[in-house]
Amino acid sequence: QKEVEQNSGPLSVPEGAIASLNCTYSDRGSQSFFWYRQYSGKSPELIMSIYSNGDKEDGRFTAQLNKASQYVSLLIRDSQPSDSATYLCAVPLRTYKYIFGTGTRLKVLA
Amino acid sequence: ETGVTQTPRHLVMGMTNKKSLKCEQHLGHNAMYWYKQSAKKPLELMFVYNFKEQTENNSVPSRFSPECPNSSHLFLHLHTLQPEDSALYLCASSQDLLGGLQPQHFGDGTRLSIL
Numbered sequence: 001q002k003e004v005e006q007n008s009g010p011l012s013v014p015e016g017a018i019a020s021l022n023c024t025y026s027d028r029g030s031q032s033f034f035w036y037r038q039y040s041g042k043s044p045e046l047i048m049s050i051y052s053n054g055d056k057e058d059g060r061f062t063a064q065l066n067k068a069s070q071y072v073s074l075l076i077r078d079s080q081p082s083d084s085a086t087y088l089c090a091v092p093l094r095t096y097k098y099i100f101g102t103g104t105r106l107k108v109l110a
Numbered sequence: 111e112t113g114v115t116q117t118p119r120h121l122v123m124g125m126t127n128k129k130s131l132k133c134e135q136h137l138g139h140n141a142m143y144w145y146k147q148s149a150k151k152p153l154e155l156m157f158v159y160n161f162k163e164q165t166e167n168n169s170v171p172s173r174f175s176p177e178c179p180n181s182s183h184l185f186l187h188l189h190t191l192q193p194e195d196s197a198l199y200l201c202a203s204s205q206d207l208l209g210g211l212q213p214q215h216f217g218d219g220t221r222l223s224i225l
Contacts, residue, residue, distance in 0.1 A: 004152070032211050043112060043200060043216035044153075051211065088153070090214075097166065098214060100153040 003027065004091050006101035014109050019076040021104050023089030026070070033065060033072045036088040038103065044088055048074060079108045113137040116201050116217035123191065124225050131186040131220045133201030140206045142184040143214065144176060147198040159184060160207050188222075196224045 005024045013019045025033075032051050036044035050056045050063040050072065062075040072091075076083055086103040093099045114135045123129050135142065144156040158166035159178040173195075175187040184201055200219045204212040 008150070034213055036216075041221075043114075043218045045112070046213045046215065049213055097155060097158075098153075102150065102152045 003093065003099045004089055004101040006087075006089050006104045008102055009105040010107050011104055012107045012109055013079050015079060015081060017079050019079045019083065019106055019108070021074040021076075021087050021089075021106065022071060023073065023091075023101055024071045025089075025091045025099075027091065027093060028067075028070065030067075030091045030093070032092055033063070034090040034098075035061075035063060035072075035074045036090060036100075038086045038088060040085075076106075079106075081108045081110045084108050112215055112217060114201055114203055114215055114217035116199075116220050118220055119218065120221045120223075122223045122225060123188070125191060125193075127191075128187070128189040130188065131199055131201075131222075133184040133186075133217055135182055135184075135201075135203040135215075135217075137203055137215060138205075139203035139215075140181050141204045141212075142178060142181070143202040143204075144184065144186055145200040145202060145216075147200055147219070153200070157186075158207070165207065191222075191224045193224050196222055198222070 003026045035048040038044045048063040050065045056063045060077045064073045086105045088103045089101040090098045117132045141160045146154045156170045157176045177185040198219045201217040202214040204214045
């Protein structure tokens with residue numbers, strides 16, 4: 001089993017819809033979780049972090065964490081074409097050793 | 111502007127060449143990282159430095175040689191690379207290594223092509 005798993009996509013959603021991106025992880029002891037957005041040819045950019053079970057909202061982005069089920073998700077409301085990118089889930093395995101998923105490619109159709 | 115600057119942005123080299131990648135961070139962080147990103151693969155951690163000291167070498171071949179002269183600068187020296195080393199090489203930094211709560215901030219990467 002991979003340590004961090006994401007559906008590679010592409011996930012296509014129409015403009016204005018909610019995009020739902022999922023990530024599962026294998027280490028039950030993981031305490032922090034990060035979502036990065038990576039545009040083609042650019043570096044990963046941190047967009048959300050979550051440490052506690054439940055939801056965390058930041059603008060159009062909501063991160064959801066369920067430690068019992070070992071998944072973390074990212075919802076993007078009112079999706080825009082500019083949200084089209086690859087979204088990476090990152091879970092620190094040890095204090096600094098981040099394990100990244102392969103990323104989910106999101107395409108928002110105008 | 112991420113606060114982490116990498117040069118060059120693109121590099122094409124032959125297998126017998128020697129070149130170096132440079133990373134500089136302006137965030138006042140103490141930890142720096144090298145990652146390799148290949149198509150359709152997750153980011154692979156290569157090296158970790160904390161306060162200039164190497165704390166992780168993730169079984170990286172010796173043809174990759176890191177150097178960290180101070181907390182703001184990180185180099186990756188390359189020699190006799192193989193075609194499979196063609197990838198995007200990303201540098202990142204974080205405040206420190208404590209607790210796994212520190213997000214990492216990435217540079218824009220060096221796109222490396224080995225002929």
